[in-house]
Amino acid sequence: MKTKRCASCQKLSRADAFTCSRCGQSFAEKTSSSPTRSSATSARSKGNAVEEKAALRTRRRTIPPASPHRAGHYSGLHPEDQPYQSTMLAVQRPPENQAHPPVQKEPAIEYLPAAPDPLPDDAALSSWSTAASRPTEVQTQVHGRPAPEADMHPLNDRMKAWLRQSGSPFWHGRYVPAVLTISCLIFLVASSLLAYVLINKRPAPNTQVLSAIPNQLRVNDTFSLVGKGFGVNDLITFTHDQNNAAILDGSGKPLQAHANDIGTFSVQIMVPTNWEVGQHTIHAIDIGKDQTLSVVAIITVEQSSLAPPQLHLSSSKIDFGASPPGVVSKKDVILENAGGRQVVWQAGSDQPWLAISPNSGTFAGRAITEVTVNSGALAPQPYTGHITFIQQGTQPITLTVTLVVKSAPPGLAIAPVSLTYSGTTQQNPADQVITLQNTSGQTLDWSSSVVTGDGAAWLSINPTNDHLAAHSSETITASVRSQQLAIGSYQGTINFKGSTNPSVTVALSVTASGNLVASKSSLSFASAGQNPAAQTVTIQNRGVGPLDWWVTTYTVDGANWLNAAPASGHLEMNQAANVAISINVATLTSQTYHGTVTFTYGVRGQTVQIPVSLSVSTPTAPIPTAPTISLDLGVLNFSTPLGANPSPQSFMMRNIGNATLNWVITEDQNGATFAPVSPTSGSLAPAQSTIITVTPTVAQASVGTLTTNITIADSDAGSRVAKQRIKVNIVVKG
Structure with a gap:
């Protein structure tokens, strides 16, 4: 490649270059070796310079310039193949009338450590920026004039020092590639991490928990289904078994619930009569x-x-441990039926700080109730309370509850700690009152929130927040709306905030205006060639209004062997009636038969179903001809406060023999005076039964327990029929 050397700075440049890329010296201008020239020569040189300058003004460079090499030449093999600098230098044209001093070689720049100078002033920066922004014009103006270093670099020493300190020479021109390289590396690392996370992602373990309490039940029992860890405010639906059949509420619609703000819910579900054992x-x-x-x-x-x-x-005992005043604690108690049929129970507490909810009910297998203690108004010391469970016809059962109250800063106390409501689909129950007390010596601001197990807004209080002065109290009203709910049981909680955070549990039972309850959940008969004795089902209206009822029978084989009498009736509130279920085996063969007795009541047609089984076998021995007395109970237990009479109770007597029974009732001691029975005598044909009622009259009795025995015997002379006895216990409380 052809090159030429600058006469001023000795820089090698391409042969077609017009100016030196280092000092800006024009190659078109030829300097004389003699320091003095003639005037003619000088004039001729000036004329040539003017002509060349004009030619340069009209002449345009190609960018990039055409290569002077032949084909096949590879550039970059020699240093002179790269003659251009990568940076642009600012050049200033000297005045027109200034003589051209001899060109001096550019001295080397040495970088010495020095204290940083202040930034250049605005005028210097402005002049430098203007000069650097017009490279083409500057090159045209300096053509033919050697520019000394002082003229080519108008920046003063302060500017040069500032430029040297503004950045390392190594990074000049390398910022963009460096940033792109770093960005690519970061992108690659982030992409790799994301791919690893996505490829190796494993599903998070389920944190949802679903519990059924109790989980061992019988038909018509109610259990609580409690869920935790579900989606906040999500809708929850319920199905059962492999066919995913919907679980229905009391009104026959699919049961639904809403999780609360922490993802929990609680619903009550009754075991339908069509669910099989298992x-x-x-x-x-x-x-x-x-x-x-x-x-x-x-x-x-x-x-x-x-x-x-x-x-x-x-459990016969519950220990709540130690807690400061104002704390409300709750524990569940499971009630079990160790026998058959249905248990009808009620419970009461002997302490104001101890409560149970619900406090009564009916179940066949198991039921759950909640015991609550409230230490809000208790002094620091140990406490013991008792909850008495009473079942009709058996001895009372006592549950002992212990609690230790320890000293704590005073705060907000509430009473009572639980509320129980009973409403219907047509009428809301009456409001109840909660008392709030500020036991501290300072003013207290309290607030409240209401949570229901199904997420519905059936529970409310008024007011919801207030201001309590020191050692003062106020009452708030708690209301429930049962008219908007389906038939069933509902749970709710009223949470208070104010120094301490007590709470009140709320239990609501929604029934129809009339609610029919049957005394038996199933019936079983056995026959050995003759009709078995009829069995009695007692139905009672436990609603808040009257109802009409009727009964129908159904047999799987279609035969007419199952009967019920009477077929219909009317019941006022708390009124009961007896329905006899009889069997006719005249046309049946030796095998097992199944049927159903269905009681229908109310305007909505609610039903109570009782399954019936019958086993027919061939007699193997002669049947004796003698009456036999059979009683369905062995003891009757009554409990009443002082000055009042308890509700009457009944038991059933049957003649399970094959001869007519003439019977009579006697009572030992003076039992007839405080526990009279009705009727006291009668006659029963084989397979017939009768109801005997005991009506205590103890309103004038003192506190204590009265006991008597009722004896049923055959009144025929010389009879060998075995006598039957039933014990009566009456507890009068002070």
């Missing part, structure tokens, strides 16, 4: 905003028994 799977389906989850709980439906009902408690 395990059943309950599915709680969380219909969330992003996905749908299904959580499973398992319950076991047990076989009903014909044995007399017998109430048992899961």
